[in-house]
Amino acid sequence: MALPIVAVVGRPNVGKSTLFNKLIGQRLSIVEDTPGVTRDRIYSKCEWRGREFMVVDTGGIEPDTDDVILAQMRRQAEVAIHRADVIVLVTDVRCGVTANDYAVADMLQKSGKPVVLAVNKCDTIGEPPLELYEFYNLGIGEPFPISSQHGHGTGDMLDEILKYLPETDAEDYDEDCIKVAVIGKPNAGKSSLINKIAGEERVIVSDIAGTTRDATDTVVENEQGKFVFIDTAGIRKKSRITERVEHFSVLRAYMAVDRADVCIIMIDAQTGFTEQDSKVAGYAHEQGKASIIAVNKWDLIEKDTNTMKEFQEKLEKDFSFMSYVPFVFISAKTGQRVNKLFEMIHFVANQNAIRISTGTLNDVLAYATTRVQPPSDKGRRLKIYYMTQVSTKPPTFVTFVNRADLFHFSYQRYIENQIRTTFGLTGTPIRFVIRERGGGDQ
Numbered sequence: 001m002a003l004p005i006v007a008v009v010g011r012p013n014v015g016k017s018t019l020f021n022k023l024i025g026q027r028l029s030i031v032e033d034t035p036g037v038t039r040d041r042i043y044s045k046c047e048w049r050g051r052e053f054m055v056v057d058t059g060g061i062e063p064d065t066d067d068v069i070l071a072q073m074r075r076q077a078e079v080a081i082h083r084a085d086v087i088v089l090v091t092d093v094r095c096g097v098t099a100n101d102y103a104v105a106d107m108l109q110k111s112g113k114p115v116v117l118a119v120n121k122c123d124t125i126g127e128p129p130l131e132l133y134e135f136y137n138l139g140i141g142e143p144f145p146i147s148s149q150h151g152h153g154t155g156d157m158l159d160e161i162l163k164y165l166p167e168t169d170a171e172d173y174d175e176d177c178i179k180v181a182v183i184g185k186p187n188a189g190k191s192s193l194i195n196k197i198a199g200e201e202r203v204i205v206s207d208i209a210g211t212t213r214d215a216t217d218t219v220v221e222n223e224q225g226k227f228v229f230i231d232t233a234g235i236r237k238k239s240r241i242t243e244r245v246e247h248f249s250v251l252r253a254y255m256a257v258d259r260a261d262v263c264i265i266m267i268d269a270q271t272g273f274t275e276q277d278s279k280v281a282g283y284a285h286e287q288g289k290a291s292i293i294a295v296n297k298w299d300l301i302e303k304d305t306n307t308m309k310e311f312q313e314k315l316e317k318d319f320s321f322m323s324y325v326p327f328v329f330i331s332a333k334t335g336q337r338v339n340k341l342f343e344m345i346h347f348v349a350n351q352n353a354i355r356i357s358t359g360t361l362n363d364v365l366a367y368a369t370t371r372v373q374p375p376s377d378k379g380r381r382l383k384i385y386y387m388t389q390v391s392t393k394p395p396t397f398v399t400f401v402n403r404a405d406l407f408h409f410s411y412q413r414y415i416e417n418q419i420r421t422t423f424g425l426t427g428t429p430i431r432f433v434i435r436e437r438g439g440g441d442q
Contacts (some may be wrong), residue, residue: 003045003255004053004165009108013099015120018148019090020044020057022156045258048158053165054255056084086164087115089140089155090148093122093131097138099151105138114164116155123147141312153326174263177219177226178349181256183284184266186277189296191264192332194218196227197341224342230256244274257283261352261393262290262345262427269311269329273318281322288394290352290428291325294343297412299331322418326427354395356423358388361397368418375411382406385437404434 008016024044046055086106091101108115119135122128122145135143144160146153182190198218219230257263263284266278284291293315301307312327319325328344330337365387374382383402388400397419399405412432419430 003258005056006046006053006086006088006091006161006165007056007084008088009058009104011098011104012258014090014092014095015148016090016207017057018156019120019146020055020116022148023149023264025080028423035141049162050250051162051165053085085114085163085166087111087113087370088161089115090118090133091143092121093119093135094144096131097134101138101329105140109140116164117141117143118144118146120146120148125152145215174226178259178262178345179228179230180262180264180345181230181253181289182266182390183253183257183261183280183286185268185274185280188266188268188271189332190266193264193294193296193330193338196332196335196338197229205290206346211306215259216414222342224346227342227345228259235373248264253280254283257287257289260289262292262349264341264345265291265325266317267295267439269292269301271293272306273315278318281319281325283330288352288396288429288431289327290348290394291322292341292348292427293319293322293325294341295326295327295329295331298329299334301362322429324426324428326417336404342429351425352428353392354425354428355392356389356395356419358386359390361387361419364418364422364425365415368415372411372414372425375406377406380406382411390433395425396433398433398435400435400437406434414420 016104023046044055045052053250064376072162087107089101089105091097091357105115105117107168115133117138118138124134128145128174132143132145142160144153144157146157148154182193184190197220209236220227220229265277265281265284266274281291295311295315301311311329315327316323326348328337328340330341365384370386376382380403385400385402385406387397387399390396399407401417414431416430420427
């Protein structure tokens with residue numbers, strides 16, 4: 001189910017990123033002035049009163065002249081109008097209503113999209129400042145006094161946003177339908193793969209990077225089962241994103257990952273592994289998705305007996321943080337090994353949804369701790385009392401211990417490897433949740 005999008009727009013330095021961070025509850029948008037510290041991810045899920053939506057920080061570039069400021073704001077607003085379900089216009093009570101605020105408010109008003117007006121930097125509790133009433137002049141409804149820094153007033157603003165959010169009905173795909181996101185950098189062959197699978201030109205294919213703007217669903221049914229393939233715009237390097245609309249293409253790609261059961265990470269065999277591949281794979285890993293790495297354009301590579309083996313060994317090093325992921329070498333153009341993909345998708349989806357009984361799990365744990373003793377520090381040794389699986393997609397295990405600080409990452413990795421050796425769990429990340437229990441070091 002695709003979540004509604006709430007875009008935060010406004011001129012530079014009104015507090016958009018601070019508001020964004022406050023809403024999502026963590027610091028994704030860096031608000032310092034240090035060059036190069038801004039994270040790529042400018043969007044995240046937000047939950048309020050049981051409703052989830054994606055909030056997008058449109059950012060703000062500090063231009064040299066007022067004219068450029070207006071142009072930048074206009075671009076932000078245009079894209080927000082195009083993609084967002086609700087727009088939050090952030091203004092600054094200390095500056096009052098500026099000419100640029102009027103211009104953007106006028107544009108948003110004409111769009112017909114719901115707009116919530118947030119007047120930031122109202123940092124004192126109590127009666128709103130008299131300056132607030134000036135913002136009624138923008139003509140886009142009631143101004144909500146907020147403090148991005150302290151969080152004052154954001155609850156009322158969020159209540160207003162909820163009024164305008166579209167209903168997020170469940171997708172009308174069958175329960176047994178596996179949703180597959182095809183992700184990767186531009187021009188890796190994602191659309192070509194989907195067209196080959198579908199047997200028709202379902203998605204526009206072009207050598208121009210960024211041709212595919214939107215996520216597109218393609219339903220396929222064969223002897224392996226039912227599949228929904230979600231094609232996305234390629235995730236491109238931030239420095240090359242020249243159009244603000246590209247930010248939303250990136251957003252949609254990551255939202256496709258959120259929707260998916262399985263992610264196919266497309267690698268261009270001619271280009272090899274890139275930093276962008278690492279980022280997109282990293283996002284799928286963070287979200288706990290079953291994944292497959294598909295090396296495309298393999299038909300264009302000159303080969304000898306060991307070419308595939310050497311290529312895979314290099315990729316395994318590049319993707320060392322996803323050591324559980326299987327590889328398949330394909331050609332979307334010729335169809336080479338494309339059929340094998342369906343088997344792999346089905347297999348890793350089942351691995352991602354596997355459930356292991358507590359008894360069996362603790363037998364493995366007992367064997368592992370006997371084989372390699374848990375670590376100790378200053379005479380105090382880690383004791384692992386028991387482990388139980390609490391959820392799937394990905395398989396998540398709660399481990400009860402005497403001291404969480406003694407359960408070092410290296411020993412967690414050892415336990416993980418023992419579980420994988422016993423149960424397989426190919427293609428899926430696994431999660432550990434560590435809980436301390438009474439008993440001290442006895």
